[in-house]
Amino acid sequence: MNNALLSEATPEIIPYAKVDCSGNELKYVAEVLQSGWLTTAAKAQKLENEFGNRVKSKHALAVNSCTSGLHLALDAVGVKPGDKVLVPSMTFTASAEVIRYMGAHPVVVDVDYRSANISSDILRRAIAENPEVSCLIAVHFGGAPVEMETPDKNGILDICRQHGIKLVEDAAHALPTRWNGKLVGCFGDVTCFSFYANKTMTTGEGGMVTTDNDEYASRMKIMRLHGINRDIWNRYTENGGSWEYDVVAPGYKYNMPDLNAAVGLAQFERLDEMHEGRVRCAEQYYRNLTGVPGLALPIRPECMTDHSWHLYSIKILSQAQCSRSEVIEKLQQSGIGTSVHYKPLHQLTYYKERYGLQASDYPEAETLWQQNISLPIYNQLSNQQVDRICAVLVSIVSSD
Ligand SMILES: *Cc1c(COP(=O)(O)O)cnc(C)c1O
Numbered sequence: 001m002n003n004a005l006l007s008e009a010t011p012e013i014i015p016y017a018k019v020d021c022s023g024n025e026l027k028y029v030a031e032v033l034q035s036g037w038l039t040t041a042a043k044a045q046k047l048e049n050e051f052g053n054r055v056k057s058k059h060a061l062a063v064n065s066c067t068s069g070l071h072l073a074l075d076a077v078g079v080k081p082g083d084k085v086l087v088p089s090m091t092f093t094a095s096a097e098v099i100r101y102m103g104a105h106p107v108v109v110d111v112d113y114r115s116a117n118i119s120s121d122i123l124r125r126a127i128a129e130n131p132e133v134s135c136l137i138a139v140h141f142g143g144a145p146v147e148m149e150t151p152d153k154n155g156i157l158d159i160c161r162q163h164g165i166k167l168v169e170d171a172a173h174a175l176p177t178r179w180n181g182k183l184v185g186c187f188g189d190v191t192c193f194s195f196y197a198n199k200t201m202t203t204g205e206g207g208m209v210t211t212d213n214d215e216y217a218s219r220m221k222i223m224r225l226h227g228i229n230r231d232i233w234n235r236y237t238e239n240g241g242s243w244e245y246d247v248v249a250p251g252y253k254y255n256m257p258d259l260n261a262a263v264g265l266a267q268f269e270r271l272d273e274m275h276e277g278r279v280r281c282a283e284q285y286y287r288n289l290t291g292v293p294g295l296a297l298p299i300r301p302e303c304m305t306d307h308s309w310h311l312y313s314i315k316i317l318s319q320a321q322c323s324r325s326e327v328i329e330k331l332q333q334s335g336i337g338t339s340v341h342y343k344p345l346h347q348l349t350y351y352k353e354r355y356g357l358q359a360s361d362y363p364e365a366e367t368l369w370q371q372n373i374s375l376p377i378y379n380q381l382s383n384q385q386v387d388r389i390c391a392v393l394v395s396i397v398s399s400d
Pocket residue numbers: 064065066067068091092094095139170172173193194195196205206207
């Protein structure tokens with residue numbers, strides 16, 4: 001270690017993630033508290049309208065998590081017990097657990113080493129081996145778009161259409177992410193966003209589901225609230241507050257309360273500002289880290305703003321002077337928080353044992369996760385802080 005940066009007695013703490021509620025969050029939450037109606041109502045509806053308009057989707061449904069949204073999506077597109085559903089290994093367990101909620105089986109596939117996304121080659125191979133698959137859950141890793149449609153009809157959505165496979169997008173990282181100039185949220189059969197505390201906007205816990213399909217939207221609306229045929233708000237406001245309702249299916253309790261939606265509305269107002277902050281951080285990382293031996297940076301998109309920059313995930317290569325875990329530890333000692341995305345599904349006990357998954361079948365995801373470190377990236381992170389993170393990182397990977 002050559003460097004005073006590493007021996008500071010009390011280094012400035014730079015957390016991995018930081019929630020920014022510096023807008024109208026308190027004001028809107030106060031409005032909800034004062035209104036006396038805390039659960040799903042006008043605020044959630046407003047967030048749905050604004051979100052749907054933004055991503056140009058006909059329907060947007062607010063839910064209490066992205067996981068709930070994914071569950072509703074699989075139910076709506078008709079995944080049945082015993083079905084096979086494709087899911088990439090390089091994702092959070094939520095993308096796969098919802099397949100088990102349906103009694104269906106995850107067919108876990110590898111990802112492209114460079115992008116950490118599913119590629120058309122991987123998808124075509126998986127379909128050839130499992131011609132009966134009914135659905136794909138595609139993950140826009142870190143906020144980099146999965147290639148949806150291409151001129152030669154070799155995009156992920158193109159291939160799904162060619163084979164009659166439903167496409168559910170796990171867009172937990174992809175707000176706002178663009179493919180061919182259009183925001184993610186208007187492509188697949190159903191798209192699910194997360195408003196978990198460390199995502200690109202938050203409601204504490206929450207999510208949004210978008211679809212252009214009227215049937216899916218109506219099914220998800222019913223299943224979102226106990227299988228009741230219309231939601232509670234309508235029950236109290238339409239038909240003079242009729243008590244009457246009916247249950248048409250054993251649904252779930254997945255609605256978004258207005259308390260959370262209030263936070264979401266304030267966050268949504270500042271989506272562009274917060275996005276610009278992350279784009280700035282990503283640019284600063286590229287400026288500082290491009291060409292550093294031992295590091296591989298995320299693929300730099302042609303247009304920096306097409307990427308949501310939920311994650312800035314780098315790889316520690318074998319040329320580096322220390323291992324990935326040493327890098328994490330030394331950054332921690334310098335007050336810098338990091339994360340790893342993800343321990344892949346094929347390494348998690350449940351999926352590994354239940355489905356007999358072997359690491360050797362996932363060479364790209366396996367290498368990727370052993371090398372991966374996600375660096376802090378958020379609006380309140382200053383360029384000076386990014387510079388410090390980079391200086392510490394460079395000194396770690398280049399000192400003997
Ligand atoms: C965060 C996350 C989820 C789950 O989101 P919740 O809103 O916490 O349910 C699903 N998939 C991915 C890829 C995520 O990062």
